[in-house]
Amino acid sequence: VLCDIGFIGLGVMGKNLVLNLADNGFNIAAFDLSDEKVQSAIAQDELENTTGKQRVFGCSSYTELLSQLKAPHLIVLSVPAGSPVDQVCENLIGAGIQPDDIIIDTGNSLWVDTVAREEKYKSNFLLFSSAVSGGEVGARFGPSLMPSGSPYAWARVKPIWEAIAAKVDATTGKPLERTNPGEIIEEGEPCAAYIGPAGAGHYVKMVHNGIEYADMQIICEAYHVLRSGLGLSTLEIADIFEKWNSGPLDSYLMEISVEVLRQDCSDTNTPLVDLILDKAGQKGTGLWTAMSSLEVGCPAPTIAQAVYARSISSFKALRVEASTQLNGPVVTELSAEEKAQQIEQLHDAIYCAKICAYAQGFQLMKLAAKEHGWTLDFASIAKIWRAGCIIRAVFLQSITEAFERNETLENLLLDRFFIEQLNERQLNWRKSICSATMQGIPTGALSSALAYYDSVRTEVLPANLLQAQRDFFGAHTFERVDKPAGKKFHVEWSDEKRQTIQIDG
Ligand code: 6PG
Numbered sequence: 001v002l003c004d005i006g007f008i009g010l011g012v013m014g015k016n017l018v019l020n021l022a023d024n025g026f027n028i029a030a031f032d033l034s035d036e037k038v039q040s041a042i043a044q045d046e047l048e049n050t051t052g053k054q055r056v057f058g059c060s061s062y063t064e065l066l067s068q069l070k071a072p073h074l075i076v077l078s079v080p081a082g083s084p085v086d087q088v089c090e091n092l093i094g095a096g097i098q099p100d101d102i103i104i105d106t107g108n109s110l111w112v113d114t115v116a117r118e119e120k121y122k123s124n125f126l127l128f129s130s131a132v133s134g135g136e137v138g139a140r141f142g143p144s145l146m147p148s149g150s151p152y153a154w155a156r157v158k159p160i161w162e163a164i165a166a167k168v169d170a171t172t173g174k175p176l177e178r179t180n181p182g183e184i185i186e187e188g189e190p191c192a193a194y195i196g197p198a199g200a201g202h203y204v205k206m207v208h209n210g211i212e213y214a215d216m217q218i219i220c221e222a223y224h225v226l227r228s229g230l231g232l233s234t235l236e237i238a239d240i241f242e243k244w245n246s247g248p249l250d251s252y253l254m255e256i257s258v259e260v261l262r263q264d265c266s267d268t269n270t271p272l273v274d275l276i277l278d279k280a281g282q283k284g285t286g287l288w289t290a291m292s293s294l295e296v297g298c299p300a301p302t303i304a305q306a307v308y309a310r311s312i313s314s315f316k317a318l319r320v321e322a323s324t325q326l327n328g329p330v331v332t333e334l335s336a337e338e339k340a341q342q343i344e345q346l347h348d349a350i351y352c353a354k355i356c357a358y359a360q361g362f363q364l365m366k367l368a369a370k371e372h373g374w375t376l377d378f379a380s381i382a383k384i385w386r387a388g389c390i391i392r393a394v395f396l397q398s399i400t401e402a403f404e405r406n407e408t409l410e411n412l413l414l415d416r417f418f419i420e421q422l423n424e425r426q427l428n429w430r431k432s433i434c435s436a437t438m439q440g441i442p443t444g445a446l447s448s449a450l451a452y453y454d455s456v457r458t459e460v461l462p463a464n465l466l467q468a469q470r471d472f473f474g475a476h477t478f479e480r481v482d483k484p485a486g487k488k489f490h491v492e493w494s495d496e497k498r499q500t501i502q503i504d505g
Pocket residue numbers: 108132133134135209212281282283284285286389390
């Protein structure tokens with residue numbers, strides 16, 4: 001039999017996507033540079049397959065892979081971002097791939113690389129991209145998929161992607177769980193929607209990851225405040241997070257944090273988290289989001305701060321040294337009542353900071369779309385993040401509704417639901433940051449979000465003084481609030497009279 005899909009790259013994500021595709025009735029020709037990985041995927045499928053028919057067929061070369069596929073060939077790549085994607089593309093050209101064949105890149109490629117690749121390979125094959133979020137479990141039982149590129153390719157990929165994607169209940173917006181091999185979910189809305197032309201899908205996934213960084217950092221700061229500021233045990237923190245996870249903070253990242261905090265290290269009987277070295281890793285997508293926000297000129301301080309927080313964590317030796325030299329505040333013992341109050345305030349601080357981080361991410365996508373000529377549907381993007389992906393949360397339903405109310409919404413902070421939430425909770429947010437500051441606990445993400453919130457809601461910022469400074473040393477000119485917009489003024493600062501002169505018109 002000829003297979004429906006060719007699959008290249010059988011790491012954890014790749015293998016699980018293969019099994020997911022197989023569960024949904026597609027036959028796969030699978031290839032990896034490591035034959036062991038090919039055999040492991042076949043063995044795993046045999047173990048989980050209840051159909052009695054072979055679904056995954058191993059290939060030992062690119063040529064064999066192409067020969068096993070129905071034409072036009074559809075090939076999915078799950079290889080690391082960067083040069084491995086190009087190497088596979090070149091190898092497939094060498095093996096005889098055809099111009100109407102489709103290659104889908106599911107990795108976390110940098111979006112500009114995707115745009116360049118689509119152009120570079122357009123006479124050889126159609127490059128389609130579809131970032132995948134959800135980690136290994138998502139890949140196996142339903143990821144969130146962000147497809148983009150040729151609409152012709154999307155028409156072919158759509159039924160496959162909608163079958164394997166996570167599903168949500170259309171009325172409640174809640175995920176429809178699928179946890180067993182062989183199980184498929186046909187009802188519900190699939191978390192796979194066409195994003196736009198080449199690059200748009202990878203850009204959206206990059207911002208998803210930037211938000212993921214911010215979300216994770218906000219939870220980590222809350223943990224830090226509870227652990228070091230309030231002196232709670234990991235199990236007590238897990239209980240608090242569990243309670244929070246049943247309200248507006250209900251999210252996958254909160255849920256896994258509860259599990260992590262309850263995990264003991266089997267050989268020492270201490271909480272595992274206490275034994276994990278506090279140096280964070282990163283693969284680049286958060287950094288790319290922060291860099292893009294600077295390039296586009298869209299403030300995303302909470303996302304950038306989350307990247308900085310990972311960087312500063314990696315300076316372990318410096319921190320150890322500084323901890324013995326630099327003073328923090330003298331901390332006073334808190335009463336049980338004060339602790340309870342601070343816990344409540346922290347809850348609101350997390351929620352408000354989270355709203356700001358998402359507001360930053362969505363506005364960034366909006367401005368980038370304008371710059372690159374994409375038409376992004378933000379309600380649809382929020383919808384496909386409601387299940388399957390790492391940032392999935394109840395909260396995404398509120399974002400979906402905000403963009404459904406107003407598809408041209410400039411910033412989430414101007415949506416009536418979020419205005420109400422922020423107005424109600426902003427005072428607790430401030431108090432929480434004050435307490436953490438007086439306890440010497442760094443809360444870069446929580447506080448950068450508050451500064452963002454206060455900047456956005458401040459009618460007159462001190463940029464008036466800044467403009468005057470620029471004019472003083474560099475004759476950079478300024479506009480005046482009492483004159484028509486666009487008119488430029490300058491002061492002859494070196495002249496005794498210091499007269500303001502109009503520069504143009
Ligand atoms: C996802 C994740 C996934 C991966 C990140 C982690 O959506 O499934 O975002 O893509 O876990 O790349 O990135 P860091 O290693 O940079 O934390």
